[in-house]
Amino acid sequence: MSFDAPIPRPRPNKDLYPVDPVVQDLLKLSTFSSDKFDIKDFIASMSEKLIAQSKAEPGPFDPKPFIRTFESAVDVLIDLRKDVQKKTEREEQSCKTAEKEYSKKLSELNKGFEVRLSLLLRAPRPHSVQSVGKSFNGMESKITEVGRTAVRIGEQLESIHLARQRAQAAHDIVSYWNQFSRGDTTKIEALRKEGREGRQQVAVLLRRLTAVSKELDVKNATRARTELEKYCEKFEKDMLRLFDKSYRKGDPKIMKHCAQTLLEFNGGASCVQIYVNQHDFFISKSRVNETTSIEETHLWEILPDPDASLPKKDLGLAALLEDIRTTVGQEAQIIQAVFPNPPVVMQVFLQRVFEQSIQSHVEMLLEKASAISALAFLRLLQLAHVQISALVEDLRPYDLSAVMSASSTRAAVEGSSLDALETRDARGMGVALPFGTMLESAMEELFVHYIEGTKYLEKESKSLGELYLEYLTRFTKVHLMMRTKASSGGFLDRIANQLSSGTGTSLSAAAASSSASSAFAKLSGMASSMKLSAYPGSTASPTSPVPPVPTNSGAAEITKTTASATGGGQSESVNEADGVLNLETAERMLKWHAEAIGRCVEMSPSAELPKNVLTLTKVLAESLGAGYVEMALETAQVRLETRDTKTEPDISSSLAVIRVVDLICQLWQQYSSIALIPLTSSSVTGRREIMIFNGQTVSRIEGLANALEQKVIDSIVTWLSGQLQKQKKTDFKPRNDDMSFARVNTDPCIGCCDILEKVRDAAKENLSGQNLESFLTEIGVTFHSMLLEHFKKFPVSATGGLMLAKDLKSYQDTVATFGIPALDERFEFIRQLGNVFLVRPEILKTYITEDHLGRIDSRLLRPYLMQRVDWGQISFDVLLGPGDDLNEPETSTASSMAKVGSEAAKGLRERLGMSRLSVMMKELEGLRAYAATTTGSAATSGTGAAAGTQSTGTGGGYFSFGYT
Structure with a gap:
């Protein structure tokens, strides 16, 4: 150590001015080596006596005594510094010498140890080394035993210390109990007035005395208990008054002291209640009068409209939740700074927020929405659920369980270990739940009244059924009037009965994200493109005037409208255009269903989601499937069955219905695969059920x-x-002959070609793919069979043969426009068959043995050859071969053609590609290979399903939507 060199000055004479003994005691080395040395106190001690003398002497202040004293002290300190410096130098020198000797000795020991270790490793181990090892083991065991003994002694000391504290606490309890029994509170009152620590000690004593009074039954116990209760009540009121006063002043230190004291006293519940009850968030006038804000929002104009886009939030509820976020952020800091148990206080505050502010606001909103319509109620319920879920996620960071103050933790430990006379429940407000669990429970309690059990699903199903029923009322009314021969108890009656009983469908209550509404948005564009891509040759639109949008006004009004539709004297006029099937109606119904599925995903537990999705899908199938598509198909059938056979059938309108049905089913399948089936992935059973149900529909x-x-x-x-x-x-x-040459075709040929052209145009406009091919093939094959049977009945002259050839050429050209190769080959055969009436007799045999006619047995042509006017002049032996019976072939051919006719009639009710085609071709052509070829092509064209798809249609049908 070093000091600055002193300034040269004249040294005072020590003999003339001796140093005061008090100052001499202060100038010793022990004074400066103390840890409590303070320079200010040192100067004050040296000047204390001089200041007193200066004040006692009259006259002006004389600094000379101070100068002499301080100069003498400086001289002594300089000498003392020199002595300390010399001593320090000597100690440093001796320390360096000792360090050198230690290092030298350590190196010598290290060398000796290495030498001895190498020798021990090389030489066999002597008995002395083994004994040394045993000594070390014994020493280690003794050290371990001593350590265990020390641990036992520590535990005993700790238990003795705790016993002493308990004894002291018991002594205090007995002492204060005796005072309370005498009505004397002076001692405990004096302890309370000692300040913050005194109040905390009083709180602990009162808590323990209260616990004792509940179990003690001795003389004067009643008086002591009464006095104790009075004092406890007074103490609590004083502390609460102090807390309230400091809360209003904004003094967090006093608030923290009061909260800690009341926590020690009775758990601090009353303190927390005052803090929460008097918070501005719950008592402000703007919060109390917030009901007026509900009437001012424009949300109520949008909620009942199923086609209106729902806003993402309610402005009033959003403002309340934003205010809650701000308030909780501020209160988290205050609670953490004031209360010793911040997690419990934060939970009490948030529970009050949910139970009072949020719940009352949500109840008012839902009550008003319920008065408007079920759809408005469900939409607002989902809106509130989404917004409050976002609030819960925003409040999760305010978990204060990790910032419990050390003092409260220490107090809890002491209370549980020292105080055996009281129960743990007397100390605090209880253990706080996990913060996330508390938030989820608070939110669940908000909505449990609306979604418990099957309440939500029943309301959702009923609302969706009401929307569909009202939307399809005019459509159903038109179809019921069209189907005058249909029996009662149709779809509309079933829906009305279900609606009046309160259930739209049977309910079965039983799992990222992502949602049905967004999935349907992808299908919206798909539906419009489907109308063009599925039928590229179409020019007419499958749409019609869309029915008006319902307002979900209730079942009573809908049932009344339905009754007027089925009874006499309708009060509302309907237009036949309202009954036309169109894709836009299906799109709108699927959109409403997607919105309901989105709400179901938001409101349903993940375990119940697959069953709920299936339930809502059944509502959709009942309305869109049975009430819309199937009703249109059944009405179209009735109109065809009851039409006047003398008038030309309206093919285009019937096929247009099939076209729209095809588009709707494709849209339904896409919607199911994209939006519905993925929601059932968490349940194998639910996924299988919805796939089976959609397939059956x-x-x-x-x-x-x-x-x-x-x-x-x-x-x-x-x-x-x-x-x-x-x-x-x-x-x-x-x-x-002149008149016959003047005509191009006969009247039946013109009529048949005209209807065939209309069939072709209507089919290509409304059908596509394999459905179009199977339909035209069935028409062509049946007409081919009819022509074969037809031309057996009319005699043909040489001139008439030309007319017949022109008719057959017209038939062939018309059917050729169908674009079906199998039909082209058939009508080429029938054209060549017509040429047998134009060929001269001498070359007739050669003609019937060539090309298509040569592939069949010539005897099968006998019924047609017999219609030649020169039939009697032809040599049958030359034409048909010798030995043939002229009557037998006729009988055989007649039976064959009768069989062809019966098979043709049967073909109208069989699926294309069955045995009818192969039998007919075999009988007409007699060539097995040719029959197999045409049968194969017809069977291919009659599959009724696109390549790569699996039809689930019923057997024996033509039409398939390719549902997989």
Whole structure:
């Protein structure tokens, strides 16, 4: 150590001015070596006596005594510094010497140890080394035993210390109890007035005395208990008054002291209640009068409209939740600074926020929405759930369980270990729940009244059913009036009965994200493109005037409207255009269903989601499937069945229904695969059930579409048959050759070609793919069979043969426009068959053995050859071969052609590609290979499903939507 050199000055004479003994004691080395040395105190001690003397002497202040004293002290300190410096130098020198000796000795020991260790490793171990090892082991065991003994002694000391503290606490309790029994509170009152520590000690004593008074039954116990209760009540009121006063002044230190004291006294629940109850957030006038803000929002105009885009938040609720976020952020800091148990206080505050502020606001909103419509209620319920869920996520960072103050933790430990006379429940407000669990429970309690059990699903199903029923009322009314022959108890009656009983469908209450509404948004554009891509040759639109949007006004009004539709004297006029099937209606119904599924995802537990999705899907199937698509198909069938057979059938309207049904089913399948089925991925059973249900629904619609298409085919065949019946016996055996040459075709041919062209145009406009091919193939094959049967009945002259050839060429050209290769080959055969009436007799045998006619047995051509006017002049042996019975072939051919006719009639009710085609071709052509070829092509065209898809349609049908 070093000091600054002193300034040279004249040294005072020590003999003339001796140093005061008090100052001499202060100038010793021990004074400066103390840890409590303070320079100010040192100067004050040296000057204390001089100051007193200066004050006692009259006259002006004389500094000379101070100068002499301080100069003498400085001289002594300089000498003392020199002595300390010399001593320090000596000690440093001796320390360096000792360090050198220590290092030298350590190196010598290290070398000796290494030498001895190497020798021990090389030489066999002597007995002395083993004994040394045993000594070390014994020493280690003794050290371990001593350590255990020390631990036992420490535990005993700790228990003795705790016993002493308990004894002291028991002594204090007995002492204060005796004072309370005498009505004397002076001692405890004096302790309370000692300040903060005194109040805390009083709180602990009162808590323990209260616990004792509940179990003690001795003399004067009643008086002591009464006095104790009075004093406890007074103490608590004083502390609460002090807390309230400091709370209003904004003094966090006093608030923290009061909270800690009351925590020690009775758990601090009353303190927390005062803090929460008097918070401005709960008592401000603007918060109390917030009900007026509900009337001012424009949300109520949007909620009942199912087509209106729902806003992402309610402005009033959003403002309240934002205020809560701000308030909680501020209060978290205050609670953490004031209360010793911040997690409990924060939970009490947030529970009050949820139970009072949020719940009252949500109840007012839902009550008003419920008065408007069920849809408004459900939409607002989802809106509130989404906003409050976001609030819960924003409040999670305010978990104060990790910042419990050390003092409260220490107090809890002391209370649980020292105080055996009281229970733990008497000390605090209880253990706080996990913060996240508390928030989730508070939010769940807000909505449990609306979603418990099957309440939510029942309301959702009923609302969706009401929307669909009101939306389809005009459509149903039109179809009920069209189906005058239909029996009662149709779809509308079933829905009305279900709605009046309060359930739209059977309920079965039973799991990222992502949602049904967004999935349907992808389908919205898909539906519009589907109208063009599915039917590229179409020019007409499958749409029609869309029914008006319902307002979900209730079941009573809907049932009343339905009753007027089915009864007499309708008060509301309907237009037939309201009953036209269109894709926009299906899109809108799917959109409403997607919104309901989105709400279901938000409000339903993950375990119940698959069953809830299936339930809502059944509501959709009942309305869109049975009430819309199936009703349109059934009405179209009824109209075909009850039409006047003398009038030409309306093919285009019936096929237009099938076209729209195809588009709706495709849209439904896409919607199911994109939006519904992924929501059931958490349940294998639920996924299988919804896939089976959708498959059955589409299969049922396919069956009705097949039935309608068969009705269309039957009506076309009936009309063709009627046109062929107009054929006259003289059409192909004319009397006036000039007039026959003047006509291009006969009247039946013109009528048949005209209807076939209309069938072709309507089919290509409304059908596509394999459905179009199977439909036109069935028409062409049936008409081919009818022509074969038809031309056996009319005699043909040489001139009439030309007319017949022109008719057959017209038939062939018209069917060729179908674009079906199998039909082209068939009608080429029938054209060549017509040429047998133009060929001269001498070359007739050569002609019938060539090309298509050469592939069949020539005897099968006998019924047609017999219609030649020169049939009697032809040599049968030359034409058909010797040894043939002229009557037997006729009988055989007649039976064959009768069989062909029966098979053709049967073909109208069989799926294309069955045995009818192969049998007919075998009988007509007699060539097995050719029959196999045409049968294979017909079977391919009659599959009714696109490549790569699996049809679930009913057997024996033509139409398939390819549901997989």
